[in-house]
Amino acid sequence: xxxxxxxxxxxxxxxxxxxxxxxxxxxxxxxxxxxxxxxxxxxxxxxxxxxxxxxxxxxxxxxxxxxxxxxxxxxxxxxxxxxxxxxxxxxxxxxxxxxxxxxxxxxxxxxxxxxxxxxxxxxxxxxxxxxxxxxxxxxxxxxxxxxxxxxxxxxxxxxxxxxxxxxxxxxxxxxxxxxxxxxxxxxxxxxxxxxxxxxxxxxxxxxxxxxxxxxxxxxxxxxxxxxxxxxxxxxxxxxxxxxxxxxxxxxxxxxxxxxxxxxxxxxxxxxxxxxxxxxxxxxxxxxxxxxxxxxxxxxxxxxxxxxxxxxxxxxxxxxxxxxxxxxxxxxxxxxxxxxxxxxxxxxxxxxxxxxxxxxxxxxxxxxxxxxxxxxxxxxxxxxxxxxxxxxxxxxxxxxxxxxxxxxxxxxxxxxxxxxxxxxxxxxxxxxxxxxxxxxxxxxxxxxxxxxxxxxxxxxxxxxxxxxxxxxxxxxxxxxxxxxxxxxxxxxxxxxxxxxxxxxxxxxxxxxxxxxxxxxxxxxxxxxxxxxxxxxxxxxxxxxxxxxxxxxxxxxxxxxxxxxxxxxxxxxxxxxxxxxxxxxxxxxxxxxxxxxxxxxxxxxxxxxxxxxxxxxxxxxxxxxxx
Numbered sequence: 001x002x003x004x005x006x007x008x009x010x011x012x013x014x015x016x017x018x019x020x021x022x023x024x025x026x027x028x029x030x031x032x033x034x035x036x037x038x039x040x041x042x043x044x045x046x047x048x049x050x051x052x053x054x055x056x057x058x059x060x061x062x063x064x065x066x067x068x069x070x071x072x073x074x075x076x077x078x079x080x081x082x083x084x085x086x087x088x089x090x091x092x093x094x095x096x097x098x099x100x101x102x103x104x105x106x107x108x109x110x111x112x113x114x115x116x117x118x119x120x121x122x123x124x125x126x127x128x129x130x131x132x133x134x135x136x137x138x139x140x141x142x143x144x145x146x147x148x149x150x151x152x153x154x155x156x157x158x159x160x161x162x163x164x165x166x167x168x169x170x171x172x173x174x175x176x177x178x179x180x181x182x183x184x185x186x187x188x189x190x191x192x193x194x195x196x197x198x199x200x201x202x203x204x205x206x207x208x209x210x211x212x213x214x215x216x217x218x219x220x221x222x223x224x225x226x227x228x229x230x231x232x233x234x235x236x237x238x239x240x241x242x243x244x245x246x247x248x249x250x251x252x253x254x255x256x257x258x259x260x261x262x263x264x265x266x267x268x269x270x271x272x273x274x275x276x277x278x279x280x281x282x283x284x285x286x287x288x289x290x291x292x293x294x295x296x297x298x299x300x301x302x303x304x305x306x307x308x309x310x311x312x313x314x315x316x317x318x319x320x321x322x323x324x325x326x327x328x329x330x331x332x333x334x335x336x337x338x339x340x341x342x343x344x345x346x347x348x349x350x351x352x353x354x355x356x357x358x359x360x361x362x363x364x365x366x367x368x369x370x371x372x373x374x375x376x377x378x379x380x381x382x383x384x385x386x387x388x389x390x391x392x393x394x395x396x397x398x399x400x401x402x403x404x405x406x407x408x409x410x411x412x413x414x415x416x417x418x419x420x421x422x423x424x425x426x427x428x429x430x431x432x433x434x435x436x437x438x439x440x441x442x443x444x445x446x447x448x449x450x451x452x453x454x455x456x457x458x459x460x461x462x463x464x465x466x467x468x469x470x471x472x473x474x475x476x477x478x479x480x481x482x483x484x485x486x487x488x489x490x491x492x493x494x495x496x497x498x499x500x501x502x503x504x505x506x507x508x509x510x511x512x513x514x515x516x517x518x519x520x521x522x523x524x525x526x527x528x529x530x531x532x533x534x535x536x537x538x539x540x541x542x543x544x545x546x547x548x549x550x551x552x553x554x555x556x557x558x559x560x561x562x563x564x565x566x567x568x569x570x571x572x573x574x575x576x577x578x579x580x581x582x583x584x585x586x587x588x589x590x591x592x593x594x595x596x597x598x599x600x601x602x603x604x605x606x607x608x609x610x611x612x613x614x615x616x617x618x619x620x621x622x623x624x625x
Contacts, residue, residue, distance in 0.1 A: 062535045063534065063535060063565065064531065065561050065565055066561065067524055067527075067561060068605070069561065070557070070605050070606075070608050070612060071612065072560065072561050072564060073557040073560050073561050074557075074560070074606075074609045075148060075560065076145065076147075076148040076556075076623050077556070077623065078621060079618075079619050079621055082606050082609060082610055083610070084123065084124065084127060084128055085128060085553070085556075085606055086606050087124065088124055088125055088128045088553075089602065089603050089606075091124075091589075101585075101586050102586050105121075108120065117578075125589065126585060129552060129553040129554075129574065129584075129585060130574050130576070130581055130584070130585070131552060131573045131574065133575065133576065133577050134577075135241060135242075135244070135245035138573065138575045139249050141573070142249040142573065143249065144623070144625060145563075145571060146251070147625035148563055148625065149560070149562075149563025149565075149566070150559050150560060150563040150570065151252065151569070151570040152246065152249065152253055152573045153253070153255065153402060153571065154243075154245055154246045154253070154254070154255050154256070154573050154575070155222075155242070155256045155573060155574045156239070156241075156575060156576055157222055157576050157581045158576040158580040158584075159222050159223060159224075159580070159583045159584065160225065161582070161583060162213075164213045164216075167212060167213035167214070167225055168209050170212075170225040170226060170227065171212035171213070171214065171225060172207050172209055172212055173226075174225070174264050174266060175207035175265050175266050175269055176266065177266055177270075177376060201273065202277075202483075203481050203482065204408075204409055204478075205269050205270070205272055205273035205276075206269070208477070210480065211473070211476075211477045214407065218469055218470055218472075218473055222583070222584060223260075224258055226260075226264050226265055229382060232261065232262055232263055232382070233386075235262060236261075236386045236389060236390060239255065239257050240393050242255045242256075243397050244393075244397065246397075246399045247398055247399050252400070253400070254400045254401075254402050254433070254570060255394060255399050255400075255402065256402045257401060257403055257404065258404045258406065259383075259403060259404075259406065259410070259414045259417065260406055260410065262383050262386040263380070263382060263386065264376075264379045264383070265410065266376070266379075267376075267413070268410040268414060269410065269413075271413035271416070272409060272411065272412040272414075275412040275416055278341075279338070282301075282338055283299075285301060285310075286299045286301060288305075288309055289302060289305055295448075296445045297337060297338065297339075297449060299337060300335035301335060302334065302335060303325055303334050303336055306325075306336060307321050307322065338449060339449065339453055339456065384417070387421060388421075391421050391431070391432060392425075394425075394431060395425055400430065400432070400462070401431065401432050402433045402435065402464055402518075403418045403421075403432070403435060404435055405435035405436065405437045405468070407474065408440065408470075408474060408486045415446065415450075418434040419453065422454070422460075422461070426454075426460040427459050428460075430460040430461065430462035430516040431460075433462035433463060434462065434464070435463075435464045435465075435466060436463055436465055436466070437466055437467070438466065438467055438468065438494055438501055439467050439471055439497070440468065440487065440488070440497075441488055443497050443498075443501055444500050444504070447463065447501045447504060447505065448504060451504065451515065454514070455508075455512075455514075459514075460514050460516065461508065461514065461515040461516065462515075462516045462517075463516070463517050463518070464517075464518040464520050464549070465498060465505075465518065465520060466521070467498060467521070467523075468487075471487050474486055474487055475487055495523075495525075495526070498526060499526065499529055502517065502519065502526075502529070502530065502533075505517040506534070506537060506546070509537075509539060509546065510537040510538075513545065515545070516544075516545050516547070517545070517546055518549050519546065519548050520548075520549040520550075521548075521549075522554060522555045522558070524601075527558055527562070530546065534546060541566045541568065544568050546568075547567075547570060548567060548568070548570070549569070549572060550569075550570075550571060550572070551571065552572060552573050552574060554602075559571060
């Protein structure tokens with residue numbers, strides 16, 4: 001494939017773009033405050049029997065979904081599908097079945113043979129959680145869901161079936177640079193005296209063999225391990241096929257991608273460390289001016305004091321530092337905030353030259369690593385090129401691209417690169433969505449800073465809010481290696497963080513209609529919270545600014561009533577050959593164990609609907625659409 005015509009600012013990356021905003025443009029701010037002319041606020045109530053008769057003071061109907069109405073919730077399901085759901089959810093409550101699910105599936109395959117094994121899987125776990133084997137076989141399910149108001153987020157769920165040892169080796173090879181390998185330091189055995197030869201690397205952002213298998217402690221997210229550049233090209237082609245399938249099967253569909261599938265994760269580790277250290281350096285300078293403890297966007301540093309501090313620290317010559325704060329990079333306010341700060345790195349021709357960090361003691365800019373090979377430089381650039389190819393395919397196909405969140409040691413780079421795609425491709429509408437994991441302590445800061453960036457520059461903000469998929473792995477890694485646990489202390493704190501982030505984005509939507517959010521949650525209380533806030537703000541579902549998302553095979557009592565009431569709601573639709581999605585199904589069983597043990601609600605609703613159909617002589621019911 002030729003990239004000569006598809007490499008945008010991402011592939012010809014400039015730090016002034018990668019690290020933040022160009023200016024506090026008053027034109028951009030004015031543009032962002034204007035309501036999007038393509039959006040029409042619908043003042044009439046939706047013609048749906050699930051909406052309550054209550055009204056706002058201005059006469060608009062309040063939206064209230066009845067999640068106990070099983071006839072509406074399961075209208076799209078025949079009776080055999082309901083029985084399958086009950087069977088699968090019940091099996092997920094047995095620890096033995098869940099813990100030994102892989103061994104049990106292997107035994108079933110040996111006893112019954114491949115063909116019968118596949119039929120049994122399609123009648124149970126595979127049929128419940130996976131749409132089909134390829135783009136053609138998934139179309140009937142997608143079309144049926146669409147007929148009942150539920151769209152699709154396509155997710156090709158095939159993974160390599162690696163042993164733990166194989167996964168660890170791949171990860172260490174892919175995350176450790178040649179410079180580190182030549183230093184003869186074991187990357188999984190960090191010692192304080194290794195600092196010098198590891199070129200200023202922090203232990204959080206280095207590969208550690210005991211956590212090299214990133215599948216451990218992860219229940220729902222699929223995992224990619226780097227093999228070579230040709231494998232990354234194959235992943236890109238798979239994502240392109242997902243985009244095409246989504247465009248051909250649903251209106252305004254989504255397609256999900258994972259950035260670790262598109263390149264060598266070494267770059268994500270190193271770039272994440274650079275971003276974190278620059279932000280930490282800003283916090284240090286804010287503390288020097290007595291502004292620590294303030295909200296992140298309220299920390300506006302006095303320019304003259306800042307310049308004096310940087311000169312004293314030896315960050316650069318006085319003439320160079322003065323140039324940093326002139327022209328487009330700063331307005332006339334005489335202060336600088338985090339977003340301005342992020343733009344203050346000189347343009348560099350090589351991506352590896354971006355990876356410089358301030359020494360927290362001397363303030364001098366130092367390279368993160370002593371050197372990069374030419375091949376590593378090319379690998380970094382290829383990842384950016386693949387991202388650009390996918391974004392262009394999505395925009396041309398009318399499909400929105402959703403970038404999944406990953407581990408915290410990759411996530412700063414993933415978020416920054418996703419924001420850069422938003423800056424390029426979200427000029428007319430939200431084509432690119434970033435994912436925010438609300439179990440993180442820093443989730444609200446991340447959301448508010450990114451919303452402010454979109455507001456200043458006048459592009460459409462797109463966010464998917466999730467609670468998170470890596471909690472057990474992240475906690476274990478932080479405790480074992482020795483850095484602060486990035487996760488909120490308990491589930492209640494995560495709920496509060498989720499609702500805080502959600503309310504902030506909803507307020508931004510209400511302000512100017514240039515933000516978009518997907519509420520990706522199986523939590524009924526969170527969905528009700530969203531509906532209440534939409535009622536308070538007068539946000540109509542027909543504006544397509546607030547979306548809902550759940551996994552295929554789970555929480556249909558939430559998804560389908562929302563869809564039939566006119567809300568844009570989507571199922572994450574995994575697909576792939578039976579044998580190759582076994583790792584996905586194995587984790588889905590583990591996730592459902594906790595989910596189903598914690599709540600009997602979904603099973604009780606399924607029983608309620610079966611009893612209703614039996615009483616009304618509808619056990620042979622088949623959905624008509």
